[in-house]
Amino acid sequence: MQGKQVTIFGGSGFIGRSLVQRFAREGAIIRVPVRNPDHALFLKTMGHVGQITLLKINPYNKQEIEACCADSEIVINLIGILYEKGSSTFKRIHIDLAETIAKSAAQKGVKRLLHMSALSAEPTSKSVYAITKSQGEQAVLKAYPQATIFRPSLVFGPHDHFFNRFSEISRFSPVLPLIGSGKIRLQPAYVEDVVEAMMTAAKQPESQGKIYELGGPKIYSFKELFEFMLKIIHLNRLLLPLPYLIAKIIGFFGEFLPTPPLTRDQVKLLEKDNILNKGSLTFRDLGIVPSALESILPRYLSRYKIKI
Numbered sequence: 001m002q003g004k005q006v007t008i009f010g011g012s013g014f015i016g017r018s019l020v021q022r023f024a025r026e027g028a029i030i031r032v033p034v035r036n037p038d039h040a041l042f043l044k045t046m047g048h049v050g051q052i053t054l055l056k057i058n059p060y061n062k063q064e065i066e067a068c069c070a071d072s073e074i075v076i077n078l079i080g081i082l083y084e085k086g087s088s089t090f091k092r093i094h095i096d097l098a099e100t101i102a103k104s105a106a107q108k109g110v111k112r113l114l115h116m117s118a119l120s121a122e123p124t125s126k127s128v129y130a131i132t133k134s135q136g137e138q139a140v141l142k143a144y145p146q147a148t149i150f151r152p153s154l155v156f157g158p159h160d161h162f163f164n165r166f167s168e169i170s171r172f173s174p175v176l177p178l179i180g181s182g183k184i185r186l187q188p189a190y191v192e193d194v195v196e197a198m199m200t201a202a203k204q205p206e207s208q209g210k211i212y213e214l215g216g217p218k219i220y221s222f223k224e225l226f227e228f229m230l231k232i233i234h235l236n237r238l239l240l241p242l243p244y245l246i247a248k249i250i251g252f253f254g255e256f257l258p259t260p261p262l263t264r265d266q267v268k269l270l271e272k273d274n275i276l277n278k279g280s281l282t283f284r285d286l287g288i289v290p291s292a293l294e295s296i297l298p299r300y301l302s303r304y305k306i307k308i
Protein backbone atom coordinates (compact mmCIF):
# COMPACT_ATOMS: atom_id res chain seq x y z
CA MET A 1 0.00 0.00 0.00
CA GLN A 2 3.05 2.25 0.35
CA GLY A 3 2.37 5.54 -1.45
CA LYS A 4 -0.92 4.37 -3.01
CA GLN A 5 -3.72 6.93 -3.19
CA VAL A 6 -6.85 5.65 -1.44
CA THR A 7 -10.18 7.49 -1.11
CA ILE A 8 -12.38 6.41 1.79
CA PHE A 9 -15.98 7.68 1.74
CA GLY A 10 -17.47 7.27 5.22
CA GLY A 11 -13.98 7.28 6.76
CA SER A 12 -15.19 9.37 9.69
CA GLY A 13 -17.53 6.67 11.03
CA PHE A 14 -17.02 3.76 13.41
CA ILE A 15 -15.65 1.28 10.83
CA GLY A 16 -14.10 4.11 8.81
CA ARG A 17 -11.78 5.28 11.57
CA SER A 18 -10.29 1.79 11.93
CA LEU A 19 -9.96 1.46 8.17
CA VAL A 20 -8.23 4.82 7.82
CA GLN A 21 -5.81 3.83 10.59
CA ARG A 22 -5.09 0.45 8.96
CA PHE A 23 -4.40 1.96 5.52
CA ALA A 24 -2.31 4.73 7.10
CA ARG A 25 -0.16 2.14 8.88
CA GLU A 26 0.55 0.53 5.50
CA GLY A 27 1.73 3.85 4.09
CA ALA A 28 -1.25 4.70 1.85
CA ILE A 29 -1.98 8.34 1.04
CA ILE A 30 -5.56 8.76 2.13
CA ARG A 31 -8.36 11.11 1.14
CA VAL A 32 -11.45 11.19 3.33
CA PRO A 33 -14.34 13.14 1.79
CA VAL A 34 -16.66 14.35 4.57
CA ARG A 35 -19.51 16.76 5.06
CA ASN A 36 -17.83 18.46 7.99
CA PRO A 37 -14.02 18.19 8.20
CA ASP A 38 -13.99 19.77 11.68
CA HIS A 39 -15.81 16.70 13.00
CA ALA A 40 -13.25 14.36 11.46
CA LEU A 41 -10.02 16.08 12.55
CA PHE A 42 -9.21 13.13 14.83
CA LEU A 43 -8.38 11.14 11.67
CA LYS A 44 -5.39 13.37 10.89
CA THR A 45 -3.48 12.05 13.90
CA MET A 46 -3.63 8.52 12.47
CA GLY A 47 -0.99 9.31 9.85
CA HIS A 48 2.10 11.44 9.42
CA VAL A 49 1.88 15.06 8.28
CA GLY A 50 0.10 15.26 4.93
CA GLN A 51 -0.75 11.55 4.77
CA ILE A 52 -4.47 11.95 5.49
CA THR A 53 -6.46 14.71 3.80
CA LEU A 54 -10.01 15.62 4.73
CA LEU A 55 -12.05 16.98 1.84
CA LYS A 56 -15.25 18.90 2.45
CA ILE A 57 -17.89 17.63 0.03
CA ASN A 58 -21.55 17.87 -0.73
CA PRO A 59 -22.36 14.14 -1.09
CA TYR A 60 -25.11 14.92 -3.60
CA ASN A 61 -22.81 16.77 -5.99
CA LYS A 62 -21.63 14.33 -8.68
CA GLN A 63 -18.71 16.51 -9.83
CA GLU A 64 -17.35 16.64 -6.27
CA ILE A 65 -17.60 12.86 -5.91
CA GLU A 66 -15.81 12.42 -9.23
CA ALA A 67 -13.05 14.78 -8.16
CA CYS A 68 -12.56 12.75 -4.97
CA CYS A 69 -12.04 9.58 -7.03
CA ALA A 70 -9.58 11.14 -9.49
CA ASP A 71 -6.03 9.65 -9.33
CA SER A 72 -7.09 7.11 -6.69
CA GLU A 73 -5.96 3.51 -7.01
CA ILE A 74 -8.53 2.33 -4.50
CA VAL A 75 -11.94 3.80 -3.62
CA ILE A 76 -13.88 2.53 -0.62
CA ASN A 77 -17.48 3.39 0.19
CA LEU A 78 -18.57 2.95 3.80
CA ILE A 79 -21.35 5.53 3.80
CA GLY A 80 -24.57 4.23 5.28
CA ILE A 81 -27.42 5.35 7.53
CA LEU A 82 -29.66 3.51 9.99
CA TYR A 83 -32.52 6.00 9.82
CA GLU A 84 -33.70 8.68 7.40
CA LYS A 85 -33.37 12.33 8.31
CA GLY A 86 -34.18 15.32 6.09
CA SER A 87 -32.51 14.91 2.70
CA SER A 88 -30.63 11.78 3.85
CA THR A 89 -33.03 9.09 2.69
CA PHE A 90 -32.19 5.40 2.35
CA LYS A 91 -32.63 5.64 -1.41
CA ARG A 92 -30.35 8.65 -1.76
CA ILE A 93 -27.57 7.26 0.45
CA HIS A 94 -27.65 3.51 -0.14
CA ILE A 95 -28.55 3.51 -3.84
CA ASP A 96 -27.98 6.87 -5.54
CA LEU A 97 -24.79 7.87 -3.72
CA ALA A 98 -23.36 4.34 -3.92
CA GLU A 99 -24.07 4.36 -7.67
CA THR A 100 -22.49 7.80 -8.12
CA ILE A 101 -19.33 6.65 -6.32
CA ALA A 102 -19.17 3.47 -8.42
CA LYS A 103 -19.74 5.36 -11.69
CA SER A 104 -17.13 7.95 -10.71
CA ALA A 105 -14.62 5.22 -9.82
CA ALA A 106 -15.22 3.54 -13.19
CA GLN A 107 -14.96 6.81 -15.08
CA LYS A 108 -11.74 7.86 -13.35
CA GLY A 109 -10.07 4.49 -13.99
CA VAL A 110 -9.86 3.52 -10.31
CA LYS A 111 -8.26 0.05 -10.03
CA ARG A 112 -10.26 -1.27 -7.05
CA LEU A 113 -13.65 -0.41 -5.58
CA LEU A 114 -14.64 -1.81 -2.18
CA HIS A 115 -18.25 -1.32 -1.18
CA MET A 116 -19.70 -1.82 2.29
CA SER A 117 -23.17 -3.32 2.35
CA ALA A 118 -24.79 -5.28 5.19
CA LEU A 119 -25.69 -8.90 5.92
CA SER A 120 -29.33 -7.88 6.10
CA ALA A 121 -29.26 -6.67 2.46
CA GLU A 122 -32.16 -8.42 0.76
CA PRO A 123 -34.47 -7.34 -2.06
CA THR A 124 -37.53 -8.89 -0.36
CA SER A 125 -36.89 -7.69 3.20
CA LYS A 126 -39.59 -5.79 5.11
CA SER A 127 -36.98 -3.18 6.04
CA VAL A 128 -36.26 -0.29 3.66
CA TYR A 129 -32.69 -0.20 5.04
CA ALA A 130 -32.19 -3.80 3.90
CA ILE A 131 -33.93 -3.38 0.53
CA THR A 132 -31.94 -0.27 -0.35
CA LYS A 133 -28.68 -1.90 0.75
CA SER A 134 -29.47 -4.72 -1.68
CA GLN A 135 -30.45 -2.36 -4.50
CA GLY A 136 -27.29 -0.36 -3.75
CA GLU A 137 -25.18 -3.49 -4.31
CA GLN A 138 -26.89 -4.05 -7.69
CA ALA A 139 -26.34 -0.43 -8.73
CA VAL A 140 -22.66 -0.64 -7.73
CA LEU A 141 -22.09 -3.90 -9.62
CA LYS A 142 -23.81 -2.52 -12.71
CA ALA A 143 -21.60 0.57 -12.74
CA TYR A 144 -18.42 -1.23 -11.65
CA PRO A 145 -18.74 -5.03 -12.10
CA GLN A 146 -15.36 -5.75 -10.50
CA ALA A 147 -16.33 -4.08 -7.20
CA THR A 148 -15.80 -6.16 -4.05
CA ILE A 149 -18.76 -6.10 -1.69
CA PHE A 150 -18.74 -6.77 2.05
CA ARG A 151 -21.79 -7.73 4.08
CA PRO A 152 -21.04 -7.76 7.80
CA SER A 153 -23.36 -8.85 10.56
CA LEU A 154 -23.33 -6.61 13.64
CA VAL A 155 -19.85 -5.06 13.93
CA PHE A 156 -18.33 -4.54 17.38
CA GLY A 157 -15.28 -2.65 18.58
CA PRO A 158 -14.25 0.15 20.96
CA HIS A 159 -16.30 2.78 19.13
CA ASP A 160 -19.28 0.59 18.16
CA HIS A 161 -22.86 1.83 18.19
CA PHE A 162 -24.42 -1.26 19.76
CA PHE A 163 -22.58 -2.38 22.91
CA ASN A 164 -21.48 1.14 23.87
CA ARG A 165 -25.01 2.47 23.55
CA PHE A 166 -26.68 -0.30 25.51
CA SER A 167 -23.93 -0.31 28.17
CA GLU A 168 -24.49 3.42 28.64
CA ILE A 169 -28.27 2.89 28.88
CA SER A 170 -27.76 0.09 31.42
CA ARG A 171 -25.94 2.45 33.76
CA PHE A 172 -29.11 4.40 34.50
CA SER A 173 -31.99 2.20 33.32
CA PRO A 174 -33.15 -0.75 35.46
CA VAL A 175 -34.67 -2.36 32.36
CA LEU A 176 -33.37 -3.26 28.89
CA PRO A 177 -35.88 -3.96 26.12
CA LEU A 178 -35.67 -7.29 24.32
CA ILE A 179 -37.39 -6.58 21.03
CA GLY A 180 -39.36 -9.64 19.90
CA SER A 181 -38.16 -11.43 23.10
CA GLY A 182 -34.55 -11.27 21.92
CA LYS A 183 -34.65 -14.54 20.01
CA ILE A 184 -33.22 -13.37 16.70
CA ARG A 185 -29.68 -14.50 16.09
CA LEU A 186 -26.65 -12.46 15.14
CA GLN A 187 -23.06 -13.29 14.26
CA PRO A 188 -21.04 -10.28 15.45
CA ALA A 189 -17.79 -9.46 13.66
CA TYR A 190 -14.85 -7.61 15.23
CA VAL A 191 -14.15 -4.29 13.51
CA GLU A 192 -10.41 -5.04 13.17
CA ASP A 193 -11.26 -8.30 11.37
CA VAL A 194 -13.62 -6.43 9.03
CA VAL A 195 -10.87 -3.91 8.30
CA GLU A 196 -8.34 -6.71 7.77
CA ALA A 197 -10.74 -8.34 5.32
CA MET A 198 -10.99 -5.11 3.32
CA MET A 199 -7.21 -4.61 3.35
CA THR A 200 -6.60 -8.20 2.24
CA ALA A 201 -9.23 -7.98 -0.51
CA ALA A 202 -7.74 -4.70 -1.75
CA LYS A 203 -4.44 -6.54 -2.32
CA GLN A 204 -5.97 -9.65 -3.94
CA PRO A 205 -7.09 -9.37 -7.58
CA GLU A 206 -9.08 -12.63 -7.07
CA SER A 207 -11.50 -10.82 -4.75
CA GLN A 208 -12.76 -8.60 -7.58
CA GLY A 209 -16.46 -8.96 -8.36
CA LYS A 210 -17.02 -11.06 -5.22
CA ILE A 211 -19.30 -10.67 -2.21
CA TYR A 212 -17.99 -11.54 1.26
CA GLU A 213 -20.28 -12.13 4.23
CA LEU A 214 -18.49 -11.23 7.43
CA GLY A 215 -19.47 -12.80 10.74
CA GLY A 216 -17.61 -13.89 13.85
CA PRO A 217 -16.95 -17.50 14.91
CA LYS A 218 -20.14 -17.81 16.99
CA ILE A 219 -23.85 -17.13 16.69
CA TYR A 220 -25.68 -15.49 19.63
CA SER A 221 -29.26 -14.55 20.29
CA PHE A 222 -29.94 -10.88 20.97
CA LYS A 223 -30.73 -11.89 24.56
CA GLU A 224 -27.39 -13.69 24.98
CA LEU A 225 -25.54 -10.60 23.76
CA PHE A 226 -27.28 -8.44 26.38
CA GLU A 227 -26.60 -11.03 29.11
CA PHE A 228 -22.92 -11.17 28.23
CA MET A 229 -22.66 -7.38 28.09
CA LEU A 230 -24.31 -7.04 31.52
CA LYS A 231 -21.99 -9.67 32.96
CA ILE A 232 -18.94 -7.72 31.80
CA ILE A 233 -20.14 -4.45 33.29
CA HIS A 234 -21.28 -6.18 36.51
CA LEU A 235 -24.88 -5.02 36.29
CA ASN A 236 -28.12 -6.85 36.97
CA ARG A 237 -30.87 -5.52 34.76
CA LEU A 238 -34.32 -6.78 33.89
CA LEU A 239 -34.44 -7.95 30.25
CA LEU A 240 -37.99 -7.10 29.34
CA PRO A 241 -39.49 -8.79 26.26
CA LEU A 242 -41.04 -6.18 24.00
CA PRO A 243 -43.49 -7.46 21.35
CA TYR A 244 -42.75 -6.23 17.83
CA LEU A 245 -45.98 -4.25 17.69
CA ILE A 246 -45.15 -2.28 20.85
CA ALA A 247 -41.58 -1.76 19.59
CA LYS A 248 -42.99 -0.35 16.34
CA ILE A 249 -45.21 2.06 18.25
CA ILE A 250 -42.16 3.24 20.25
CA GLY A 251 -40.26 3.45 16.96
CA PHE A 252 -43.00 5.62 15.46
CA PHE A 253 -42.56 8.20 18.22
CA GLY A 254 -38.76 7.77 18.17
CA GLU A 255 -38.72 8.91 14.55
CA PHE A 256 -39.73 12.44 15.65
CA LEU A 257 -36.51 12.84 17.68
CA PRO A 258 -33.36 14.40 16.14
CA THR A 259 -31.45 11.15 16.78
CA PRO A 260 -34.08 8.38 16.94
CA PRO A 261 -33.23 5.74 19.57
CA LEU A 262 -35.40 3.30 17.59
CA THR A 263 -37.36 3.43 14.34
CA ARG A 264 -40.03 1.19 12.85
CA ASP A 265 -37.61 0.19 10.11
CA GLN A 266 -35.04 -0.94 12.68
CA VAL A 267 -37.70 -3.06 14.40
CA LYS A 268 -38.38 -4.73 11.03
CA LEU A 269 -34.65 -5.49 10.74
CA LEU A 270 -34.84 -7.22 14.12
CA GLU A 271 -37.52 -9.60 12.87
CA LYS A 272 -34.98 -11.70 10.98
CA ASP A 273 -31.77 -13.54 11.89
CA ASN A 274 -28.57 -11.79 10.88
CA ILE A 275 -26.27 -14.73 10.29
CA LEU A 276 -24.09 -15.88 7.38
CA ASN A 277 -25.76 -17.66 4.49
CA LYS A 278 -24.59 -21.19 3.69
CA GLY A 279 -21.98 -21.31 0.96
CA SER A 280 -21.10 -17.62 1.13
CA LEU A 281 -17.51 -16.36 0.93
CA THR A 282 -16.33 -15.38 4.41
CA PHE A 283 -13.34 -14.20 6.44
CA ARG A 284 -11.72 -17.59 5.98
CA ASP A 285 -11.69 -17.17 2.18
CA LEU A 286 -9.50 -14.15 2.81
CA GLY A 287 -7.24 -16.10 5.18
CA ILE A 288 -8.63 -14.44 8.31
CA VAL A 289 -9.59 -16.31 11.48
CA PRO A 290 -12.29 -14.12 13.05
CA SER A 291 -11.89 -13.06 16.68
CA ALA A 292 -14.18 -14.29 19.43
CA LEU A 293 -16.47 -11.72 21.01
CA GLU A 294 -15.53 -13.10 24.46
CA SER A 295 -11.90 -12.11 24.02
CA ILE A 296 -12.53 -8.55 22.80
CA LEU A 297 -15.67 -7.17 24.44
CA PRO A 298 -14.37 -7.10 28.05
CA ARG A 299 -11.37 -5.03 26.92
CA TYR A 300 -13.44 -1.99 26.04
CA LEU A 301 -16.71 -2.45 27.95
CA SER A 302 -14.98 -2.57 31.33
CA ARG A 303 -15.05 1.23 31.33
CA TYR A 304 -18.81 1.00 31.99
CA LYS A 305 -18.37 -0.99 35.21
CA ILE A 306 -19.98 0.86 38.10
CA LYS A 307 -17.28 1.50 40.69
CA ILE A 308 -18.40 0.88 44.25
Ligand SMILES: NC(=O)c1ccc[n+]([C@@H]2O[C@H](COP(=O)([O-])OP(=O)(O)OC[C@H]3O[C@@H](n4cnc5c(N)ncnc54)[C@H](OP(=O)(O)O)[C@@H]3O)[C@@H](O)[C@H]2O)c1
Pocket residue numbers: 009010011012013014015016034035036039059078079080081088093116117118119151152153154155156161
Ligand atom coordinates in the same frame (compact mmCIF):
# COMPACT_ATOMS: atom_id res chain seq x y z
N1 LIG B 1 -21.70 -0.90 12.39
C1 LIG B 1 -22.30 -2.04 12.07
O1 LIG B 1 -22.64 -2.87 12.93
C2 LIG B 1 -22.59 -2.35 10.62
C3 LIG B 1 -23.15 -3.59 10.29
C4 LIG B 1 -23.43 -3.88 8.95
C5 LIG B 1 -23.14 -2.95 7.96
N2 LIG B 1 -22.61 -1.74 8.32
C6 LIG B 1 -22.35 -0.77 7.25
O2 LIG B 1 -21.02 -0.32 7.34
C7 LIG B 1 -20.92 1.05 6.94
C8 LIG B 1 -20.23 1.84 8.02
O3 LIG B 1 -20.93 1.65 9.24
P1 LIG B 1 -20.51 2.45 10.55
O4 LIG B 1 -21.07 1.68 11.69
O5 LIG B 1 -19.08 2.80 10.50
O6 LIG B 1 -21.41 3.75 10.36
P2 LIG B 1 -21.25 5.20 11.04
O7 LIG B 1 -20.34 5.16 12.20
O8 LIG B 1 -22.63 5.70 11.26
O9 LIG B 1 -20.57 6.04 9.89
C9 LIG B 1 -21.27 6.33 8.73
C10 LIG B 1 -20.43 7.18 7.80
O10 LIG B 1 -21.29 7.62 6.76
C11 LIG B 1 -21.25 9.04 6.67
N3 LIG B 1 -22.58 9.57 6.37
C12 LIG B 1 -23.73 9.35 7.03
N4 LIG B 1 -24.74 10.02 6.44
C13 LIG B 1 -24.20 10.66 5.39
C14 LIG B 1 -24.74 11.53 4.40
N5 LIG B 1 -26.02 11.88 4.38
N6 LIG B 1 -23.89 12.01 3.48
C15 LIG B 1 -22.57 11.70 3.49
N7 LIG B 1 -22.01 10.89 4.41
C16 LIG B 1 -22.82 10.39 5.34
C17 LIG B 1 -20.82 9.51 8.04
O11 LIG B 1 -20.20 10.76 7.86
P3 LIG B 1 -20.33 11.95 8.91
O12 LIG B 1 -19.13 11.80 9.78
O13 LIG B 1 -20.31 13.13 8.05
O14 LIG B 1 -21.64 11.75 9.64
C18 LIG B 1 -19.86 8.42 8.47
O15 LIG B 1 -18.58 8.65 7.94
C19 LIG B 1 -22.36 1.49 6.66
O16 LIG B 1 -22.60 1.41 5.28
C20 LIG B 1 -23.21 0.48 7.39
O17 LIG B 1 -24.48 0.30 6.81
C21 LIG B 1 -22.33 -1.42 9.61
